[in-house]
Amino acid sequence: MKELFPAKQVLGFAFSILLTVVALAVIFLDMSFQMGMLILLVTAFVQAGVQLIVFMHAGETEDRPAIYTNIYYGVIIAIVTVLGTLLTMVWDM
Amino acid sequence: MKMDHSLPLEYSTDQNKLNILGFWIFLGAEIMLFATLFASYFTLANRTGNGPTGAEIFEITPVLIETFLLLTSSFTIGLGIHAMRLGKQKAMLTFFSVTLLLGLAFLGVEIYEFVHYVHVGAGLQTSAFTSILLTTLGTHGAHVTLGLFWGLFIILQIKKRGLTPQTANKSFIFSLYWHFLDVVWIFIFSFIYLKGMM
Numbered sequence: 001m002k003e004l005f006p007a008k009q010v011l012g013f014a015f016s017i018l019l020t021v022v023a024l025a026v027i028f029l030d031m032s033f034q035m036g037m038l039i040l041l042v043t044a045f046v047q048a049g050v051q052l053i054v055f056m057h058a059g060e061t062e063d064r065p066a067i068y069t070n071i072y073y074g075v076i077i078a079i080v081t082v083l084g085t086l087l088t089m090v091w092d093m
Numbered sequence: 094m095k096m097d098h099s100l101p102l103e104y105s106t107d108q109n110k111l112n113i114l115g116f117w118i119f120l121g122a123e124i125m126l127f128a129t130l131f132a133s134y135f136t137l138a139n140r141t142g143n144g145p146t147g148a149e150i151f152e153i154t155p156v157l158i159e160t161f162l163l164l165t166s167s168f169t170i171g172l173g174i175h176a177m178r179l180g181k182q183k184a185m186l187t188f189f190s191v192t193l194l195l196g197l198a199f200l201g202v203e204i205y206e207f208v209h210y211v212h213v214g215a216g217l218q219t220s221a222f223t224s225i226l227l228t229t230l231g232t233h234g235a236h237v238t239l240g241l242f243w244g245l246f247i248i249l250q251i252k253k254r255g256l257t258p259q260t261a262n263k264s265f266i267f268s269l270y271w272h273f274l275d276v277v278w279i280f281i282f283s284f285i286y287l288k289g290m291m
Contacts, residue, residue: 004184013168027290036291044283048276055171056272067117074121078128085132
C-alpha cells in the first residue's frame with residue numbers, strides 16, 4: 001500500500017494545498033490591490049510549476065529540451081497576449 | 094516494433110515518445126487559447142453595464158470546494174500513473190476512477206454555480222462581464238466534460254486489453270491533459286475569483 005503513495009507526489013499535493021491557503025489570504029486579510037496581485041501571481045505560477053515537474057513528469061526523458069522549449073514558448077506567447085492587452089485596453093498606455 | 098525496456102511502458106516505443114511530445118505541443122496551444130480568454134476577461138471585467146459585478150455574485154464556498162476537488166483529482170491521477178509504472182493495473186484503475194468521480198463532482202458544483210448565476214441575473218447576455226466570465230469558465234468546464242468521457246473510455250480499454258505500450262501511452266497522455274486542466278483552474282481561481290473578491 002505504501003509504495004502506491006510516493007513521498008514526492010504526496011509532498012507536491014500538500015504543497016499545492018498550502019499555496020491555495022496562502023492565496024486565500026488576499027480576501028481574508030486587509031491588504032492593498034498590488035500586494036494581493038503579487039501574492040496571487042507568486043502562488044499561481046509556483047503551483048503551476050509544481051504540477052508541471054512533480055505530476056506531469058516534464059523533465060524525465062530525452063525529450064526534455066523539446067518539451068520545455070514548447071512550454072516556455074506557450075507561456076511567453078500567453079504573457080505577451082495578456083500583458084499587451086492590459087497595456088492597450090486596461091491601463092490606457 | 095522496437096521496445097526500450099529501460100523506460101516506462103508509456104515511453105517504450107518511438108511512436109509513444111512522439112505521441113507524448115505531440116501532446117505537449119497541443120498543451121502549448123491550449124495555454125495560448127486560455128491566455129486569449131484571460132486577456133478578454135481582464136479587458137471586460139469592469140464592463141458590467143446594468144448587471145452585477147464579480148464581487149456581488151462570487152461566493153467563496155463553492156469555489157473552494159471546486160478547487161479542492163480538482164486539486165485532489167490531479168493528485169489521484171498522478172498516483173494512478175505511478176501505480177501504472179509499478180504494473181499494478183487494479184490500483185491504477187481505482188485511482189483513475191476516483192479521479193473521474195472527483196471530476197464529476199467538480200462539474201456538478203460548477204453547474205450548480207452556473208444555475209445560481211443565472212438566477213441572480215448574471216446570464217450569458219447580461220453584460221460584457223458576465224458574458225466573458227461564463228465563456229471562460231465554460232471553456233474550462235467543457236474541457237473537464239470531455240476529459241470525463243475520455244478517461245472513462247481509457248478505463249474501459251485497459252479493462253479489455255490490459256496494460257500494453259499503447260494503453261499505457263494513452264493513459265499517460267490523458268493524465269497530462271487532466272493535470273493541465275488543474276493548472277488552468279489555479280489561474281481561474283486566482284485571477285477571476287480571488288481577484289474579483291479582493
